[in-house]
Amino acid sequence: MKHAAIVGIGAYLPERRLTNADLERMVDTTDEWIVTRTGIRERRIAADHETTSSLGAEAARAALGDAGLGPADIDLIVLGTSSPDHIFPSTAALVQARLGCTCPAVDVMAACTSFIYALQHATSSIESGRAKRVLVIGAEVFSRLIDWTDRGTCVLFGDGAGALVLEASDEAGVLGIELGADGTGADVLTVKAGGSAFPATVERIEAREHLVQMAGSEVFKFAVRVIPEAVRAALASSDLSVADARWFIPHQANQRILDTMADRLGVPHDRVFSNIANLGNTSAASIPLAMNDLYTTGNLRPGDVLALVGFGAGLTWGAAVVRWTKGAR
Numbered sequence: 001m002k003h004a005a006i007v008g009i010g011a012y013l014p015e016r017r018l019t020n021a022d023l024e025r026m027v028d029t030t031d032e033w034i035v036t037r038t039g040i041r042e043r044r045i046a047a048d049h050e051t052t053s054s055l056g057a058e059a060a061r062a063a064l065g066d067a068g069l070g071p072a073d074i075d076l077i078v079l080g081t082s083s084p085d086h087i088f089p090s091t092a093a094l095v096q097a098r099l100g101c102t103c104p105a106v107d108v109m110a111a112c113t114s115f116i117y118a119l120q121h122a123t124s125s126i127e128s129g130r131a132k133r134v135l136v137i138g139a140e141v142f143s144r145l146i147d148w149t150d151r152g153t154c155v156l157f158g159d160g161a162g163a164l165v166l167e168a169s170d171e172a173g174v175l176g177i178e179l180g181a182d183g184t185g186a187d188v189l190t191v192k193a194g195g196s197a198f199p200a201t202v203e204r205i206e207a208r209e210h211l212v213q214m215a216g217s218e219v220f221k222f223a224v225r226v227i228p229e230a231v232r233a234a235l236a237s238s239d240l241s242v243a244d245a246r247w248f249i250p251h252q253a254n255q256r257i258l259d260t261m262a263d264r265l266g267v268p269h270d271r272v273f274s275n276i277a278n279l280g281n282t283s284a285a286s287i288p289l290a291m292n293d294l295y296t297t298g299n300l301r302p303g304d305v306l307a308l309v310g311f312g313a314g315l316t317w318g319a320a321v322v323r324w325t326k327g328a329r
């Protein structure tokens, strides 16, 4: 059986920065509250002309360039997002057209866990022999789903995209993946209206039901419970333990969640990667953006074991263990 190995990585961030000082002028909040409760100092916001597909395509172009490959070399695109350009066509199809690829393309929507679910889809396609080179993208313009009058959510999220190129290899890159879902927790984090259950109407839009609604402390408790379990399970299915992982790369939702994760896994806080201060919560994009930050700063070495973990609405969660087989930057 062939394995899936990472041969390219790339990212794209919009230029505009929204700082905590900017938010102080928009809602009843303070820089002090945001920093102590979340660790976030600023986040990127897409320009009016940018969309999830445009950000995703830019990240994918960077990943293809890093791999030394072109659009014709890719035979599947799997894009994880929770802020698709439209309900349909898929954002992946729009990215495919932007890149000039001709391969199949599909969206995976598991909210902030979308990237891990997308990685599973891509890895399975390679391991089954149905694909040789797959673009896996996490892309979000979450700012368009935010209620900018709700201080409980608007201070958290940002926009961005990250992408990997996976290639069939004799060397194992992606090792164990463990996914989970619990739909009984669907109500704690939702964009309720705009789909078939609650089609968009003037009344629903006036009630802001087309925007993100979150019971933050419920999500927090869920996250700190499932993250260590998922990470341990993915490491065990890779015949590895917590001590073998050089980097833990969690979905960047809240610095306090990351710190609790480190404590519950019994690892030093500096092995749990964080860029949340600069980017906020970029949902499905946060894990590949974090990987790209580690790569471009020269912090990934061949053979390093990375434990990725995502969690979010659904409820969903998932962890993946990856051996970095690409060279150091």
Ligand code: UT7
Pocket (backbone or CB within 6 Å): 028, 029, 030, 033, 034, 037, 038, 112, 151, 152, 153, 155, 215, 216, 217, 218, 219, 220, 223, 253, 254, 281, 283, 311, 312, 313
């Ligand atoms: O990526 C998807 C997954 N999402 C997450 O993982 C989010 C997980 N949850 C969290 O990160 C945290 O729950 C939040 C950062 C969202 C909130 O932090 P918290 O410590 O759970 O605060 P809270 O919701 O319990 O609210 C505490 C207080 C409330 O005031 P009262 O009722 O005690 O008077 C809120 O109204 O903080 C207030 N508050 C704020 N105050 C200033 C909420 N947001 C703000 C704000 N500025 N932006």
